[in-house]
Amino acid sequence: MTEVETATMTAWVAPRYGGSEVLRTEVVARPTPGDREIVVRMRAASLCRGDLHLLTGTPYLVRLGFGLRRPKHRVIGQSLAGEVTAIGPHVTEFSVGDRVFGEVPGGAFAEYVAAAVDCFVRVPAGVSMEDAAAIPDSGMTALQGLRDLGKVGPGTRVLVNGASGGVGSFAVQIARTLGAHVTAVCSTRHLEMVRGIGADAVIDYTTTDLIRAGETYDVVFDLAGNRTVREWRRVLTPDGIFISSSAALGDDWIRPVAWIAQVALTDLFVRQSIKALLMRPSATDLEHLATLAASGQVLPVIERRFPLAEAARAVEVYARGHASGKTVLYSG
Known part of the structure; x- marks a missing residue:
């Protein structure tokens, strides 16, 4: 050479x-x-x-x-x-x-x-x-959303919308390591996979309207962006936390600004906490994820x-x- x-x-x-x-x-x-x-x-x-x-x-x-x-x-x-x-x-x-x-x-x-x-x-x-x-990207997004914004701990009832994707599959597992009860939302073909990584309950969005199902959650982690903030507030407990990922943003100039404004303004005027998530790379978080992977808790x-x-x-x-x-x- x-x-x-x-x-x-x-x-x-x-x-x-x-x-x-x-x-x-x-x-x-x-x-x-x-x-x-x-x-x-x-x-x-x-x-x-x-x-x-x-x-x-x-x-x-x-x-x-x-x-x-x-x-x-x-x-x-x-x-x-x-x-x-x-x-x-x-x-x-x-x-x-x-x-x-x-x-x-x-x-x-x-x-x-x-x-x-x-x-x-x-x-x-x-x-x-x-x-x-x-x-790295998906693991840190899930960890920071659940731990830092969601304050998830033992007994927290967590709903992960978009649980079969890259971030969602980490979110289900990380929420379990934090002691949460996890309900995962995905399509029919992903039900078994999501159950296999530890979801306590699974909702097939193709057959069930979770907004009308009557259940409420302490934390909703939305990775799909297919519902409005108003709809998500209906499945939150009175002191619940809604976390939105960037997946909810549109592809033009207006919709991302409008969505961020909606999240920020809603958070100001309601008892529930409405948050937008922007992952920040962190070597400390990577070390934590490495430890979870080494122990087999998150794969x-x-x-x-x-x-x-x-x-x-x-x-x-x-x-x-x-x-x-x-x-x-x-x-x-």
Whole structure:
């Protein structure tokens, strides 16, 4: 292998906003670490809804922070796992050869990724690279929603709407580790999977209108965005907490602003707590999730696996929705 070859790599690039059709592979320079960065040889990466938002530039509010005309990060992907191949001069937390996983601002769908050291934690013994790569975005979203906004604890009655998806499948399991009684909402084909990961009760939304079912919950964690705030308040206890994920936002300028305003204003004038969730990457939370995965209390549900060479196909399939758990890319 020549010196030029060792200094390059293959990456999936989005030169403009759009769907899977805009993605292409390019041979680009292999990254080198900054002072407080590490370079990771990507072994597995996972898709999340945020990847689609950043790829398509929708809702349009995304472009205010990630590029008005084209994506700021040309190489897509955020959640990954792999081995450390190089470290910056001021990195003491990791060594070359360490197995790590984490959430990066962009660049995960490439053979090598460079990012700040605090984006990563070690992969626990006994946890595969694919499982580790499936954890960061979805696991932290579920954990922060339930623990931080929902204040979930022993005996809390939790409803997870959209329980079969990436975040939802983590939410069901994490709520159980917090001691909650979990009711999961999903479609008919996902009922057995959701029961299998620990839901105490399951509602098939294709046959049952949960708003009219007469049950109330201390916490409603909405990951589907298919009901109004007014409807959700009907199934909350008087002091209940409603948590909305970004999945409820539309694809234009107006609807996201309107939804956020509705959530914020409703929270001001009702006894119940109405909250919007924005996940914030946290190495501490990743460590906690790593511990849960190592103990077998929380395990990713992986529905589909694609080689890195088929990343565009993976994005196309994932964008259709109705996934059961996570979609993972793997690299040899």
